[in-house]
Amino acid sequence: MKQRNTELFPHDLAEQLASQFHFLNEDPYGNPRLFFENSGGSLRLKAAVEAQTRLSALPDCPERTHDIALGIRDEINKGEKDIRLFLNAKSGTIASSFTASKIMFDIVSVLGASIKNRNIVTTAVEHPSSYDACKFASEANGHELRVAAADPKSGSIPLANILELVDDKTVLVSVIMTSNITGAVHDIGTYAAAIRGKNPDTFIVVDAVQGAPHGPVDVDSWGIDALNIAPYKMFGNRGVGFAFLSDRVASLPHHRLLASPKNNWDVGSPTPAHYASFSAIIDYICDIGRYFTENEDRRSLIAEGMQRIHLQEQALLHRLLHGSANQPGTKQMENVTVHFEEANGVNQDLILALTFNNMSCAEAVDRYGKHGVLVYARESSSHYSKRILEAVNLDAIVRVSPIHCHTTEDVDRFLEVTQIIAESHVVSEAGR
Ligand SMILES: Cc1ncc(COP(=O)(O)O)c(C=O)c1O
Structure with a gap:
């Protein structure tokens, strides 16, 4: 079975990329915020705006x-x-x-x-x-x-x-x-x-x-x-x-x-x-490619850049799942179920679909929000999600979608918050 990449971007590259996005670490009101909702619309490049x-x-x-x-x-x-x-x-x-x-x-x-x-x-x-x-x-x-x-x-x-x-x-x-x-x-x-x-x-x-x-x-x-x-x-x-x-x-x-x-x-x-x-x-993607290859052909730079984005995201996914020496990953947490990933292996995008035993998805999303983490509940009450959730026998999931410019610190912060939520003893009726 193909192993997932675990090697992250070099530190200098990661820093250089992070500086190019608007609102990476805080919302427009200046409140600290982890934006893990990129599947609903991704963080914006300053240069694109x-x-x-x-x-x-x-x-x-x-x-x-x-x-x-x-x-x-x-x-x-x-x-x-x-x-x-x-x-x-x-x-x-x-x-x-x-x-x-x-x-x-x-x-x-x-x-x-x-x-x-x-x-x-x-x-x-x-x-x-x-x-x-x-x-x-x-x-x-x-x-x-x-x-x-x-x-x-x-x-x-x-x-x-x-x-x-x-x-x-x-x-x-x-x-x-x-x-x-x-x-x-x-x-x-x-x-x-x-x-x-x-x-x-x-x-x-x-x-x-x-x-x-x-x-x-x-x-x-x-x-x-x-x-x-x-x-x-x-x-x-x-x-x-x-x-x-x-x-x-x-x-x-x-x-x-x-x-x-x-x-x-x-x-x-x-x-x-x-x-x-x-x-x-495209200039931004090429700059990522240029960090790894000397081939100046623009299509080659794009292909290299996108491949590197993919690898970085697989490494972030690995950390989300398995955590680190100091922080358990989502897979090790009681009350948390990670859907789809195990069956997909390397064919899993950087999207985590989570459910919690101790509360509903909507409640979990609310709690993430109170800790400054933006994620989204895909629920069958939405016509965007209903048919798809039914096709996989679920009623709702918490969708977690960071992107390549996030770091291990961001992932660890997310994991800390997830652990607090998973260990919370308040059981909502909706979650039963
Ligand atoms: C996989 C996929 N396809 C198509 C769309 C449609 O995008 P839009 O609503 O911007 O037309 C979306 C938007 O969420 C999407 O996630």
């Missing part, structure tokens, strides 16, 4: 030919190139929309309408944006909706559960890269190859909103048709979702200004600030 503001201040239309307009156009082009490099999209189209959800609905709607009365395969742990898009497209076009079942132990979708649903009438398969609730990571390259083995023509659509900030993405080698990301989950800002579309998807009939190229998916004028802000994120 600054780039957004810098470009937003300019009134000039990028379609004009004066110097400022040309400069803005360059920022857009650079941003789009950086999205391609980040995704390793050597062909196809990059599209943008207000949200990752909106662009997923756009893509799935177009694919669903490309043919009638077939089937669409999705999974039980998809985010509602892709799941509901598949349901909507199925109902609109007479397709049967087939839902691959989850393995409740790992919170992942075993490949066999998808393959048994794919046949020669499958229009598209939608599979999430990493679950934002269970933290299970799907090996998209392997999944896509096996799906193609059953149906070489089916469209493969990937939700990488949770996965992309935590490890390398490579649409070219994965051979998929569409993939979306959300900058606000990867150290940037809200207000935009980006997607890669393969050439065959990009040229299907879709909403566009009809005089624009057939593969253009951007309806209306682009927002330059989103592109400049994304380039600032």
Whole structure:
């Protein structure tokens, strides 16, 4: 079995990275706060926010030919190139929309309408944006909706559960890269190859909103048709979702200004600030890569940077689970259950799904908050979580989601608080 990495970033690098984020150690009111809720929206890079503001201040239309307009156009082009490099999209189209959800609905709607009365395969742990898009497209076009079942132990979708649903009438398969609730990571390259083995023509659509900030993405080698990301989950800002579309998807009939190229998916004028802000994120990832490699090729730096982020997060996960000589980890604590991780092993993202024997998840989250730790309860009362929690036989979890710029001190502080909560004797009715 593959061993999880336990080696953390060198101290000087960790310090350098930490200084680049807003509100890493305190909230906007100046109160000390550990922000372990990055799956709901990640800590923001100062440079990404600054780039957004810098470009937003300019009134000039990028379609004009004066110097400022040309400069803005360059920022857009650079941003789009950086999205391609980040995704390793050597062909196809990059599209943008207000949200990752909106662009997923756009893509799935177009694919669903490309043919009638077939089937669409999705999974039980998809985010509602892709799941509901598949349901909507199925109902609109007479397709049967087939839902691959989850393995409740790992919170992942075993490949066999998808393959048994794919046949020669499958229009598209939608599979999430990493679950934002269970933290299970799907090996998209392997999944896509096996799906193609059953149906070489089916469209493969990937939700990488949770996965992309935590490890390398490579649409070219994965051979998929569409993939979306959300900058606000990867150290940037809200207000935009980006997607890669393969050439065959990009040229299907879709909403566009009809005089624009057939593969253009951007309806209306682009927002330059989103592109400049994304380039600032990529500069940051490249700086991490540059610490470890002398190869100055930008894609190589991105791949190295993302791999290093992934390794750092695996080391933080190890400490969250096993603690240190002075501090027990979550796995050693009475009253605490860690879900999914054991079954996933190295295929577990830096998301801990916890439940407590002595209180409800909502109460635990409240107590974390009183100790200056922000985490979130995913509960079946929320339509964002209900179907996914049911698929893994749970009613609620406390989701703990730090990111790579956190340190062992942060993890140890979290563990101390967890121990206080776990040892608390107040048993709430809701927790029973
Ligand atoms: C895995 C995943 N996919 C898609 C989305 C949708 O993002 P948005 O609501 O910004 O469109 C989210 C947001 O939480 C997510 O976690």
